[in-house]
Amino acid sequence: MNSAGARGAVEAVWRMESARIVGALARYTGDFSLAEDLAQEALAEALVAWSVDGVPAQPTGWLLTTGRRRAIDAFRRRAARDERYAVLARDLDAEEPGADALFDPDAIDDDVLALMFISCHPVLSKEARIALTLRVVGGLTSAEIAKAFLVPGTTIQARITRAKKTLAAAHVPFAVPEPNELAGRLGSVLQVVYLIFTEGSFASGGEEWIRTDLADEARRLARVLVRLTPEPEAFGLLALLELTAARFPARLDASGRPVLLEDQDRRLWDQSAIRRGRAALARAVGAGRGLGAYGLQASIAECHAVARSVAETDWARIVVLYEALGRLTPSPIIELNRAVAVAMASGPAGGLALVDAIASRGELAGSHLLPAVRGELLTRLGRRDEARSALLQAIELCGNAAERVALERKVDDVSRP
Missing domain, CATH: 1.25.40 (Serine Threonine Protein Phosphatase 5, Tetratricopeptide repeat)
Structure with missing residues (x-):
């Protein structure tokens, strides 16, 4: 395989499996920052090895094993007689060829979930949480993140570096929060995914009004999240993202110019996304705990999704939903949206x-x-x-x-x- 083919294979594996790779290495080493560095080193080694030997049968396992060997080298450099190194070395020697303890089927989901909670930890700034999540959970490069948010690549890299140092200084453990902490910490994760989608759905700057790649990445993260922690508000967020993205095909005309809601051809709306969104919203409602902020916004999006036209939209219900949303999370933006709904009703x-x-x-x-x-x-x-x-x-x-x-x-x- 030539170098271009190897690069394509490495990029594909990383995009699909980055969260599992970094999460497993973080569990293995107990050091989130080190795990991300080890994963990057394994990728660099794969670029060389795969161009010569071809893509291995288990590329993710290859990267994990390489990352783990790099970890052992790092521990050896830190302290040759370090007890942790000795334990890791014994574990490695005891394994059969081709076996990989990192692929614990009972731990993989927890690894990814822990990774999401660490990337979105409250000790980090909003910008750092977004950058780190897209990097280690989403598998995007610093250049891709920088392009999406219209900032220099050095800025994104600096945010990621500062984030890892902040997590290390705060001694944040690599673990899923305890049940009594889960609800409070989940909000930070949901907010990051929501902010990523919002920037994709309504770009704050640049030439494009919609950045579907960024919005799609947020939807993918939301789907991962509901599989790992099926909380009602996680389903509410997924419903909101699906129902909003369903309108993307009609939001731009043939020339790429924005088309307002009242002028959109609703036949272009993605019915599959609408069905997925309504199903997720039903899960949120069915929990019986009352809808949170994302669930209420999803309910508003559903009103639009099921209406055959602007005139037939249940604007009175939308006004009530915005009033409930405003009481739950007061915001001038919510008030402005309620004003629009009142004008329509x-x-x-x-x-x-x-x-x-x-x-x-x-x-x-x-x-x-x-x-x-x-x-x-x-x-x-x-x-x-x-x-x-x-x-x-x-x-x-x-x-x-x-x-x-x-x-x-x-x-x-x-x-x-």
Whole structure:
């Protein structure tokens, strides 16, 4: 096999199995930071060995065994008589050729789950949690993460390095949290997956409005999470992601320009994703514990998914769901979305009053969303000059090129006699 073929094989194995590889090495060594470094060293060795000898029959096992041997070398360098090294060496010598104790079928799921909880540990900043999760759980390279979030590769690498040092300094153990800690820690994991999806679904900057690769990675992580910890709110998050992603095929026109909800061809919506999302939401509802923030948002997304048009959407139910969501997690963004729902259910005047109340408190002052919604509602009320002024303000604040184009089209429409 040539070097290009070996690189492709290594990248494919890493993308599919990175969480298992790093998780198993972390369990084996007890050192998360060391495990990630060992995995990278094993990948580098595979690039050379596989181009000469071909891809082994068990590529994941090959990488794990190589990583473990590197761990033993590292322990030997640290202290030749270290007791841990002696134990590891005895274990390695006792194994039959080809056997691999790292593939404990009862421990693999716990390894991946522990890896997700460590990557999303509260001691890390939000940015560090996202970068580390995409790197060690998602298998993305630093360059891929940097491209997705429009920052230099050195910035992402620095975040990952700082994150590993922070985890080491805090002596975070490689383990799934205890049951009494699970609920509190799960929220951090869910938030990271949600933030990754949000950036993919509504890109904050750059030329593209949707980054499907990032959104798809978040959905994959959410599916892994519900298999490993089938909590109602994990199912709620998966439902939200599936139901939102179902609309992706209709959100851009043939030229790549954004298409608003009311103008979308609903025949293009992904019905398979809708079915998956509704099934996940049913699991969340069926738990009988009441819906959390993600479950409520998924319920709102379901209202859109089952409606045949904007006019036939159950806007009154959406208003109630936003009110419940606002009580659970107060946020000006939730209030803004509720204002839009009120406008659709009761008329633009009621929605505009709510938007102006948000503006009077100085909230969302730096966001393009508030003037964009205000401009839309003013347009519906026939107050065209005010609408144009609000839309121009939204364009000035908007960081995404594709969304600016959509706002500019609205300005053109409202400027016509």
